[in-house]
Amino acid sequence: xxxxxxxxxxxxxxxxxxxxxxxxxxxxxxxxxxxxxxxxxxxxxxxxxxxxxxxxxxxxxxxxxxxxxxxxxxxxxxxxxxxxxxxxxxxxxxxxxxxxxxxxxxxxxxxxxxxxxxxxxxxxxxxxxxxxxxxxxxxxxxxxxxxxxxxxxxxxxxxxxxxxxxxxxxxxxxxxxxxxxxxxxxxxxxxxxxxxxxxxxxxxxxxxxxxxxxxx
Amino acid sequence: xxxxxxxxxxxxxxxxxxxxxxxxxxxxxxxxxxxxxxxxxxxxxxxxxxxxxxxxxxxxxxxxxxxxxxxxxxxxxxxxxxxxxxxxxxxxxxxxxxxxxxxxxxxxxxxxxxxxxxxxxxxxxxxxxxxxxxxxxxxxxxxxxxxxxxxxxxxxxxxxxxxxxxxxxxxxxxxxxxxxxxxxxxxxxxxxxxxxxxxxxxxxxxxxxxxxxxxxxxxxxxxxxxxxxxxxxxxxxxxxxxxxxxxxxxxxxxxxxxxxxxxxxxxxxxxxxxxxxxxxxxxxxxxxxxxxxxxxxxxxxxxxxxxxxxxxxxxxxxxxxxxxxxxxxxxxxxxxxxxxxxxxxxxxxxxxxxxxxxxxxxxxxxxxxxxxxxxxxxxxxxxxxxxxxxxxxxxxxxxxxxxxxxxxxxxxxxxxxxxxxxxxxxxxxxxxxxxxxxxxxxxxxxxxxxxxxxxxxxxxxxxxxxxxxxxxxxxxxxxxxxxxxxxxxxxxxxxxxxxxxxxxxxxxxxxxxxxxxxxxxxxxxxxxxxxxx
Numbered sequence: 001x002x003x004x005x006x007x008x009x010x011x012x013x014x015x016x017x018x019x020x021x022x023x024x025x026x027x028x029x030x031x032x033x034x035x036x037x038x039x040x041x042x043x044x045x046x047x048x049x050x051x052x053x054x055x056x057x058x059x060x061x062x063x064x065x066x067x068x069x070x071x072x073x074x075x076x077x078x079x080x081x082x083x084x085x086x087x088x089x090x091x092x093x094x095x096x097x098x099x100x101x102x103x104x105x106x107x108x109x110x111x112x113x114x115x116x117x118x119x120x121x122x123x124x125x126x127x128x129x130x131x132x133x134x135x136x137x138x139x140x141x142x143x144x145x146x147x148x149x150x151x152x153x154x155x156x157x158x159x160x161x162x163x164x165x166x167x168x169x170x171x172x173x174x175x176x177x178x179x180x181x182x183x184x185x186x187x188x189x190x191x192x193x194x195x196x197x198x199x200x201x202x203x204x205x206x207x208x209x210x211x212x213x214x215x216x
Numbered sequence: 217x218x219x220x221x222x223x224x225x226x227x228x229x230x231x232x233x234x235x236x237x238x239x240x241x242x243x244x245x246x247x248x249x250x251x252x253x254x255x256x257x258x259x260x261x262x263x264x265x266x267x268x269x270x271x272x273x274x275x276x277x278x279x280x281x282x283x284x285x286x287x288x289x290x291x292x293x294x295x296x297x298x299x300x301x302x303x304x305x306x307x308x309x310x311x312x313x314x315x316x317x318x319x320x321x322x323x324x325x326x327x328x329x330x331x332x333x334x335x336x337x338x339x340x341x342x343x344x345x346x347x348x349x350x351x352x353x354x355x356x357x358x359x360x361x362x363x364x365x366x367x368x369x370x371x372x373x374x375x376x377x378x379x380x381x382x383x384x385x386x387x388x389x390x391x392x393x394x395x396x397x398x399x400x401x402x403x404x405x406x407x408x409x410x411x412x413x414x415x416x417x418x419x420x421x422x423x424x425x426x427x428x429x430x431x432x433x434x435x436x437x438x439x440x441x442x443x444x445x446x447x448x449x450x451x452x453x454x455x456x457x458x459x460x461x462x463x464x465x466x467x468x469x470x471x472x473x474x475x476x477x478x479x480x481x482x483x484x485x486x487x488x489x490x491x492x493x494x495x496x497x498x499x500x501x502x503x504x505x506x507x508x509x510x511x512x513x514x515x516x517x518x519x520x521x522x523x524x525x526x527x528x529x530x531x532x533x534x535x536x537x538x539x540x541x542x543x544x545x546x547x548x549x550x551x552x553x554x555x556x557x558x559x560x561x562x563x564x565x566x567x568x569x570x571x572x573x574x575x576x577x578x579x580x581x582x583x584x585x586x587x588x589x590x591x592x593x594x595x596x597x598x599x600x601x602x603x604x605x606x607x608x609x610x611x612x613x614x615x616x617x618x619x620x621x622x623x624x625x626x627x628x629x630x631x632x633x634x635x636x637x638x639x640x641x642x643x644x645x646x647x648x649x650x651x652x653x654x655x656x657x658x659x660x661x662x663x664x665x666x667x668x669x670x671x672x673x674x675x676x677x678x679x680x681x682x683x684x685x686x687x688x689x690x691x692x693x694x695x696x697x698x699x700x701x702x703x704x705x706x707x708x709x710x711x712x713x714x715x716x717x718x719x720x721x722x723x724x725x726x727x728x729x730x731x732x733x734x735x736x737x738x739x740x741x742x743x744x745x746x747x748x749x
């Protein structure tokens with residue numbers, strides 16, 4: 001479960017998140033919906049531990065992970081997978097290496113690692129692109145690599161920051177379906193950021209509408 | 217049309233300033249009394265094993281300096297560019313200070329510490345002192361001095377490029393690994409092209425260095441060229457001797473350019489200007505690492521310069537320095553001011569041309585500018601003489617114009633690359649909008665591009681000024697009789713001048729380099745305060 005307790009965050013003196021409190025239950029699919037600049041991505045970065053709040057507390061699975069200006073649990077210790085808006089695939093690594101990176105960091109034995117990478121690559125149907133670099137893939141294929149990388153460590157929580165915003169309608173619909181399939185298979189908690197009402201209703205069981213850093 | 221013509225003129229100018237002397241030198245090396253001849257090369261090959269040994273020593277020195285500078289420069293670059301170590305800005309400035317100073321001044325400074333008359337030498341007893349002095353005057357001392365001089369190149373490149381890495385790529389790594397793993401697997405591989413570029417520049421700058429090795433009595437190959445030219449005045453032998461250095465530089469630059477340029481450009485496009493970089497919080501290591509970096513800075517930068525100051529602390533030394541070199545000081549100042557003021561607009565045109573890919577020649581121009589920077593100054597100097605030493609062009613050869621041309625050729629890459637980086641940040645849509653309003657290209661440059669790039673243009677001028685001011689390699693070969701520069705005069709006096717006089721001259725050189733930069737900084741500060749008010 002994710003819990004934000006009166007969390008605030010400001011950039012250059014401007015409050016992006018303003019005393020925000022919210023709960024996300026385990027296994028739930030929540031969409032953070034709102035216009036650009038309303039603080040959606042900041043909420044994800046706070047949950048992931050990439051930012052520390054200016055005030056308030058963040059609790060994940062009943063453990064306090066961040067308080068004002070302090071990160072108590074580093075991002076790698078929170079059991080979170082994330083798909084970034086620009087996907088953030090490492091351009092110098094192959095598809096397999098992008099997925100394997102986290103497994104190696106967790107010191108998974110080499111044989112198990114290879115198996116897991118293969119499993120994830122097959123899951124997202126990219127078997128033919130195992131040794132391709134991100135620059136050689138289409139937009140949809142890159143999305144799948146990002147998904148596979150986020151899921152490789154079997155995270156309890158997956159955060160998605162407008163991952164489908166740059167895709168055409170057809171691909172967008174197809175990938176929405178794939179995300180739902182993956183969710184029903186792995187039962188992770190999904191927090192999905194979008195500014196598209198359509199996407200929010202298709203993917204989430206609950207929609208949280210943000211405006212000026214608060215729940216509208 | 218206006219735009220294409222202007223940029224074509226800039227390309228042609230770069231060709232005349234930089235390419236023609238090099239090609240002219242290559243052609244002249246195959247001529248004897250107006251006919252094709254291999255005489256110069258035969259003479260070079262029959263001169264025994266000495267040139268080969270000196271080339272070996274040059275390559276060994278360059279390798280040592282490159283390994284040291286790359287290792288230390290990357291470590292410092294990560295520490296100062298990526299972590300929350302305190303006083304980052306001050307440390308970066310202090311570590312970069314040696315870039316403002318010609319390497320042989322650092323050699324003089326170090327000899328004031330551990331040389332025969334240095335204070336450490338006096339303090340540690342005769343045997344240890346002899347050992348220390350033998351280290352300084354030889355390969356190790358030379359490598360140490362040039363390491364201090366050129367390490368900032370790698371450090372600054374590392375700082376710039378770790379700042380350019382898209383923080384999302386590191387954040388994605390941080391979700392599964394701690395910072396050391398992210399640095400090793402994500403950040404460093406991403407900035408590897410920039411690190412290799414830094415290593416290549418350090419290698420080539422060391423390979424072409426004459427001043428510090430001469431002072432520290434370590435024989436290197438560029439001295440062979442100087443000897444053939446200045447001592448024997450055998451121009452054919454000097455051009456032939458310059459060819460191996462030209463070939464090595466050309467080969468290394470071609471490899472760097474072919475393999476890495478595209479990847480460096482790709483890295484630039486990864487950067488998301490509006491995203492703040494993620495900093496490594498050092499926690500309990502913050503203070504110890506600061507103390508370590510500060511101590512390193514004190515020993516390698518502050519100590520030698522402070523000693524130089526102490527050694528020169530006599531009014532008589534400064535009075536003598538001004539009396540003997542007043543003309544050289546003024547000439548250096550004048551040459552550097554003119555050189556920087558010409559380099560800035562030409563570099564701006566070349567940088568714009570390269571960044572906006574206006575003519576298909578842009579890649580060749582970029583490579584030529586980089587090649588000219590990494591060529592030893594003596595090679596460029598000899599090329600200039602071979603091109604301009606004709607009855608029809610005596611007005612260039614016999615006047616200060618040839619020194620200025622040398623500066624333009626050797627340092628054009630600096631304002632060019634700086635301008636290209638600035639232009640990259642100006643969205644083309646801003647120019648397109650002005651174009652749609654009917655503005656001419658000149659108007660667009662003057663009203664849109666130049667104001668947006670103003671700070672960068674001033675920085676390009678300042679960097680050009682520093683490099684012109686500290687130049688020794690080109691000036692020592694091409695200066696017209698009676699018109700030497702301060703670095704050349706110091707180099708001449710180093711052999712037989714009193715140590716306090718040489719130290720005073722080095723301090724004067726540092727001051728003359730820094731004073732105009734200080735004036736520009738003050739002026740900028742005032743302009744900014746006024747615009748805020």
